[in-house]
Amino acid sequence: MVTADRVIDARGSFCPGPLMEMIRAMKTAEVGQVVEVLTSDSGSKTDIPKWAEKAGQEVVEIVSGDDGDAILVRKVK
Amino acid sequence: MSSDRLSFIVAAGQADRLLPVAVLASGAAAMQTEVQIFLTMWAVLALCKGAGRAPVSATYSGMTETFGDQLQKHHVGSFAEMVAQAKEIGPVKVLACGMSMDLFGLTLEDLDDVVDGVAGVAGFLDSAQEEQILFV
Numbered sequence: 001m002v003t004a005d006r007v008i009d010a011r012g013s014f015c016p017g018p019l020m021e022m023i024r025a026m027k028t029a030e031v032g033q034v035v036e037v038l039t040s041d042s043g044s045k046t047d048i049p050k051w052a053e054k055a056g057q058e059v060v061e062i063v064s065g066d067d068g069d070a071i072l073v074r075k076v077k
Numbered sequence: 078m079s080s081d082r083l084s085f086i087v088a089a090g091q092a093d094r095l096l097p098v099a100v101l102a103s104g105a106a107a108m109q110t111e112v113q114i115f116l117t118m119w120a121v122l123a124l125c126k127g128a129g130r131a132p133v134s135a136t137y138s139g140m141t142e143t144f145g146d147q148l149q150k151h152h153v154g155s156f157a158e159m160v161a162q163a164k165e166i167g168p169v170k171v172l173a174c175g176m177s178m179d180l181f182g183l184t185l186e187d188l189d190d191v192v193d194g195v196a197g198v199a200g201f202l203d204s205a206q207e208e209q210i211l212f213v
Contacts, residue, residue, distance in 0.1 A: 014151040016103045023107055023166045051107050 002060050002072055004036030005029065011068045015043040022048055022073065026057065029075045034060060040068035048073065082111040082208035084201075090119030092131040092144070092156075094213050099159035101211075106167025114160065115201045116192070117174035122181060124157060124173070124189045131156065157189040164191070172196040 008025055010018035018039035025035045037048065045062060048071045052059045056077055063070040083105050085098050098114065105112045116124055123131045133141045147153075154162070163169045173188060175197045185195055196204075 012151055014148075014153050016100060016107065017152060019107055020103060020162055020166065027166075047104070047107075054108050 001063065002034055004072055005033040007036045007038065009038045010044075011038050011040040013039070013041060015041045016047065017041065018044045018071075019047045019051060022071070023051065023055075026055075026073065026075055031075050031077060034072050034074045036070055036072045038068055038070050044071060045069055081109070082113075082205075084113040084115065084205040084208055084210045086115045086117060086201075086210060086212045087120040088118045089134075089213055090123035090131055091134045093134050093137060095120065095123060095131055095156040096148075096153070096159070098211075098213055099156045099163070102169055103159055103163040106163040106169050109167055112163070112167070112169040113201070113205060114169070114171045115174060115196065115205075116171065117177050121173050121177040121183065121188070124192055125183065125187055126189055157191045161191045172201060174198065174201075 006025055006029065008021050010021045018037050018041050022035060022037045029035055037044070049059045052073050058074045058076050059071065060074050061072040085102065087095065087098055089095065102112045102114060122128065133144055160169060160171060171192045173185070173192050173195050175195050178184070178195055185192065
């Protein structure tokens with residue numbers, strides 16, 4: 001598993017909270033860094049990759065667990 | 078989405094009407110879709126400074142407590158808070174209907190800071206031409 005430079009625990013937040021947290025973190029991250037969002041919102045698994053595709057960022061890993069998913073995105077630009 | 082612009086005309090002032098607009102606007106802003114929200118009638122009153130938490134529609138009034146508790150527990154902000162956050166990540170503009178402002182005797186200063194300005198119906202419709210408009 002890729003190690004994230006920053007981890008945000010957004011578990012418990014409803015849609016689109018985790019996506020908003022991811023976008024905010026990516027704004028302040030440096031190019032090349034990986035941001036990980038922990039989410040229990042069922043929409044995040046489709047929303048965050050869709051956003052990443054549109055924003056030109058790279059989803060490096062999605063890990064599903066019992067208490068939610070970990071979505072890791074690398075800042076490409 | 079085929080169009081990269083989306084407009085909402087929001088006339089309702091209840092939380093269960095306002096929140097979906099804020100959620101949709103947030104999603105659209107995330108996807109860099111240009112969003113315009115035109116507030117009219119009760120939506121303008123709901124955005125007055127000091128208006129407090131918007132009520133739940135009468136049909137669902139029995140659920141007011143559950144609704145409020147769940148929103149709080151899951152960190153869901155008010156319409157104004159959510160739209161302000163959406164503005165940080167994408168192009169979102171909030172306009173208040175001039176006619177409603179006159180009707181209720183309000184000026185822009187009376188409204189939450191998330192409201193960018195006051196617009197007439199013709200001006201709004203002109204700026205929303207050829208894009209999707211959702212009425213709530």
